[in-house]
Amino acid sequence: MLLSRILFASLLLLLAVPSKAQQVEVVKFPALEKRLRQPNDTTYVVNFWATWCGPCIKELPYFEQANKTYAGQKVKVLLVSLDYASQLDKKVKPFVQKRGLKSEVLLLNETDPNTWLGKVDDNWSGSIPFTLMLNNKKQKRAAFEQEFTQAELTTQLTKFLR
Numbered sequence: 001m002l003l004s005r006i007l008f009a010s011l012l013l014l015l016a017v018p019s020k021a022q023q024v025e026v027v028k029f030p031a032l033e034k035r036l037r038q039p040n041d042t043t044y045v046v047n048f049w050a051t052w053c054g055p056c057i058k059e060l061p062y063f064e065q066a067n068k069t070y071a072g073q074k075v076k077v078l079l080v081s082l083d084y085a086s087q088l089d090k091k092v093k094p095f096v097q098k099r100g101l102k103s104e105v106l107l108l109n110e111t112d113p114n115t116w117l118g119k120v121d122d123n124w125s126g127s128i129p130f131t132l133m134l135n136n137k138k139q140k141r142a143a144f145e146q147e148f149t150q151a152e153l154t155t156q157l158t159k160f161l162r
Contacts, residue, residue, distance in 0.1 A: 023105075024081070024088060024092055024093055024096055024105045024106070024107055025105075025106050025107070026085055026088060026106075026107045026109050027106050027107070027108060027109065028108075028109055028110065029108065029110050029115070029116040029119070032080065032106065032108060033116075033119060035078075036120075036132075036134065037136065038136060039136050039137060040136065040137060041074055041135065041137040041138070042074045042075070042076055042135070043074060043075045043076070043133065043134070043135040043140075043160065043161060044076050044078055044132070044133070044134050044135070045063065045066060045075065045076070045077045045078070045131065045132075045133050045157060046078045046080060046131065046132040046133075046134070047059075047060075047063050047077070047078070047079050047080065047129060047130075047131045048080045048082055048108075048120075048128050048129065048130040048131070048132075049079060049080070049081060049082065049128055049129050050081060050082045050083050050128060051081070051083050051087070051091050051092060051095045052083070053128050053129065055128075055129055055147035056128055056129040056147075058147065059129055059147050059148045059149075059153070060079070060099065060101070061150075062148055062149070062150045062153045062154075063077050063079060063103060063153070064077075064101060064102060064103060065150065066153060066154070066157055067102060067103040068102070075157075075161070076104070077103040077104070078103065078104050078106065079101065079103050079104065079105045079106070080105075080106050080107075080108050081105060081106065081107045081108065082108055082128060083107060085107060085109040088107055092105075092107055113126050120132060121143040123143065123145075124143065124145060125145060127145055129146070129147050129148070130143070130144070130145050131143070131144045131146075131148065131153075132144075133156070133157065133160045135160075140160065142156065142160055144156065
């Protein structure tokens with residue numbers, strides 16, 4: 001009887017502790033650019049998306065799977081939301097929480113894409129979803145202005161990591 005009370009009390013304590021929600025950092029382009037130019041041997045898989053973009057939402061689980069698959073390796077998935085910063089608390093954070101995103105999420109707080117699109121990739125028209133794979137130490141870079149299927153993302157990332 002005492003053991004069951006202790007277990008019940010422990011369960012209540014666990015339920016009372018708020019779970020740590022995924023943080024969404026709001027950044028300006030220079031901060032994102034600095035991260036993308038780090039001279040290390042980490043491969044970055046950077047997906048530009050928005051909560052209002054159907055194809056983006058459809059492919060997010062594939063990036064989450066890549067994040068899980070390459071956990072503990074020098075591969076980092078970075079999800080960059082292009083929603084307005086004013087939508088952070090109303091849309092972006094609830095979206096991230098509802099879908100249980102574990103990859104790092106940034107919200108790019110820039111209103112004029114013409115000032116930064118070409119700095120991400122010269123050929124990017126501005127359409128999303130857009131994915132950038134890069135490894136600065138190996139001087140490798142690949143850009144994809146498309147929606148990925150799970151198989152396509154896996155194939156491209158495997159090919160990139162060779």
